[in-house]
Amino acid sequence: MTLFILVAGAFTGPYVWRDTAARLAAEGAEVHTVALTGLGGRPAGPGEAVDLETHIADVVAVIDSVPVEHCGDIVLVGHDYGIHPALGAADRRARSIARIVHLDSGMPRDGVPALAAVPDQRLREELAGGGGERTGELPPPARDAWSRWGSTAGLSEAALDRLTALAAPQPLGTLLQPLRLTGAVAAVPVTGVLCTGNGPGIEMVQLMVDLGEPAVQALADPHVTFFELPTGHWPMLSRPVELAEVLTEAAAGGGHRLKAADAAEPPPHLRPFLLDVAERPRERTGNTDLYLPDGPGPHPAVVFVHGGPVPAGARPTPRDWPTLTGYARYVAGHGAVAATLDHRLHALTDYERAAEDVRAAVERVRADPRVDAERIALWFFSGGGPLTADWLAAPPAWLRCLAASYPILAPLPSWGLRGPRFRPVRAVAQAGKLPIVLVRAGREMAEIAATVEEFLAAARRCGAGVEVVDVPEGRHGFETLGPTDEARDAVRRAVEAVLARLTA
Known part of the structure; x- marks a missing residue:
């Protein structure tokens, strides 16, 4: 039995996974959705500074709650910001994780905060200009401002209404605190799910590999697979059934593999x-x-x-x-x-x-x-x-x-x-x-x-x-x-x- 742990992105909580989780469970999988502190989990205590380490601990707690017989079978899925606490937790519990799925998310690196992956360049500059202050919260987007965080392509009016109504403020410390990795997570197989309504698809990523971009060379490793979904940044809301199918295939090791550079053949x-x-x-x-x-x-x-x-x-x-x-x-x-x-x-x-x-x-x-x-x-x-x-x-x-x-x-x-x-x-x-x-x-x-x-x-x-x-x-x-x-x-x-x- 495959066991999925799903980590939602900025401003959102377990509710976004409702339909995808139900589909996965109907197919026989066990599904856990992580309730991050302040984002659907426990509220922050008086004077408590919620940062990335807080959210990593939330994910670790869910991993540790899995029965011993299922350790090593966990597929850990991180959407958007959620990939940062997911990777941090996987680095600490690498032996428990069978695969990490980057769901329309970046490629976080050791020492880099989640702020670097925020798509809106002006917003990044505004937050970075705060002198690294980690206290406080970032208000959730208004209904017409979600596009600053990703394409809303494919979302119904009702889904966008619900996304807005249930959104929570994002603790600034979760975006500003650098991710710290020991390197243990590097041994865990990876799948990227690219939402082509929001950004590049597989062919464009292959072009970046061909061009020799150092940051993407690791994506041509045989342990890395890719899928595409023709939708915007929130596929669990716009394409929940298709997303469940992709996650099931990813858990089985399926997906497209990029071609590594061949020294004997020009790109x-x-x-x-x-x-x-x-x-x-x-x-x-x-x-x-x-x-x-x-x-x-x-x-x-x-x-x-x-x-x-x-x-x-x-x-x-x-x-x-x-x-x-x-x-x-x-x-x-x-x-x-x-x-x-x-x-x-x-x-x-x-x-x-x-x-x-x-x-x-x-x-x-x-x-x-x-x-x-x-x-x-x-x-x-x-x-x-x-x-x-x-x-x-x-x-x-x-x-x-x-x-x-x-x-x-x-x-x-x-x-x-x-x-x-x-x-x-x-x-x-x-x-x-x-x-x-x-x-x-x-x-x-x-x-x-x-x-x-x-x-x-x-x-x-x-x-x-x-x-x-x-x-x-x-x-x-x-x-x-x-x-x-x-x-x-x-x-x-x-x-x-x-x-x-x-x-x-």
């Missing part, structure tokens, strides 16, 4: 470009490379902006990746200057400085006497998509075309980006007559495809001029995932469309 983003393009000389200045066409000029220019986040230590850097060098050589061979650059989008908090890097590189390109400064196109890829917002919102006269390939065109809910900037879906309303070329991958990740469709709907409403180049069988980053006639044709058509706008 997908470093495989050859799908077109056979001739080598061309390049000039490197700072973070920018220029590929020059034949003839004296001045020539129009296309500036290629890579996606991300890309780990700061990734080598080669993006401007040397086959996709960018392939496009740059191809464009230069067709009469335009091509520029590639490295920008500092190393984390989701880096969009502002990445935008500064891009703007500086564009001005550097425009200042080159071999470039026609009044005929410039910008071409963005993947996670560079949010950087298009500045240019869409106020396109300069010299910007003759904006292109984007398999872009993310709205921040994912789990990113925590607030404010109007870096939201192309909104910015396109100010694009005016700026020509836009959008390369759409037919086999795109669902969470990214949703942002593309949202952008196109917004563009139709405001009459923006968007030309879509479809690659029906194309995947994210299709240029290096294996050449096909369809993909080659799409690249040629996209380049032709951009160059046509530059020379019009």
Whole structure:
């Protein structure tokens, strides 16, 4: 018999598990829901400081209440903030735990407080600015403010009403006290359940592994499995039956395993470009490379902006990746200057400085006497998509075309980006007559495809001029995932469309 211990997230308590727990029990499992102090458990005593260690002790107490014959069979599930006390308890009782399930939660590390996983960047800054004060409570979200903590996609009006009515204040000490781990928990198998209505799915996590992000390399371990649920951040309320099924499969060791890096084979983003393009000389200045066409000029220019986040230590850097060098050589061979650059989008908090890097590189390109400064196109890829917002919102006269390939065109809910900037879906309303070329991958990740469709709907409403180049069988980053006639044709058509706008 499988024994589940379920730990709820911030502001919530055992009540959120009602339907999922009932389904698990109906399938023959034993289920315990943890009542954390102040969040459905005992109230804090007068003057008692409730912190992460308090909640770890709550989970340990439930683990210790399990009959000896079931020790070693426990599947410990932590949702959202709940993964922090769950991991802390598992580290102290590692021999009792068969598997830990991260339910739409982060990857807590020793010495890091739960505050680091709060999605809303502004809220993190506000709480961190309190000088580390651990007393007091954070009021629960109002009904229309739960999205600051995760996507409410899939929640019925009744479920959102109940979530709001039963929410409790979160003791600040639980978010500010660092998690302390001895390392014993590292031996326990792990499953991640990714809610794609809130953040990245399995394919995007695999991309991060391929890029060499150190923090995610451990996710390719054979003892780590993954599942996806097409819903928002509270699947126990929006998809309780499906969640129960996933937890049952996870307990049995099922799930998708990521592919570890193979030293004998380059990762997908470093495989050859799908077109056979001739080598061309390049000039490197700072973070920018220029590929020059034949003839004296001045020539129009296309500036290629890579996606991300890309780990700061990734080598080669993006401007040397086959996709960018392939496009740059191809464009230069067709009469335009091509520029590639490295920008500092190393984390989701880096969009502002990445935008500064891009703007500086564009001005550097425009200042080159071999470039026609009044005929410039910008071409963005993947996670560079949010950087298009500045240019869409106020396109300069010299910007003759904006292109984007398999872009993310709205921040994912789990990113925590607030404010109007870096939201192309909104910015396109100010694009005016700026020509836009959008390369759409037919086999795109669902969470990214949703942002593309949202952008196109917004563009139709405001009459923006968007030309879509479809690659029906194309995947994210299709240029290096294996050449096909369809993909080659799409690249040629996209380049032709951009160059046509530059020379019009």
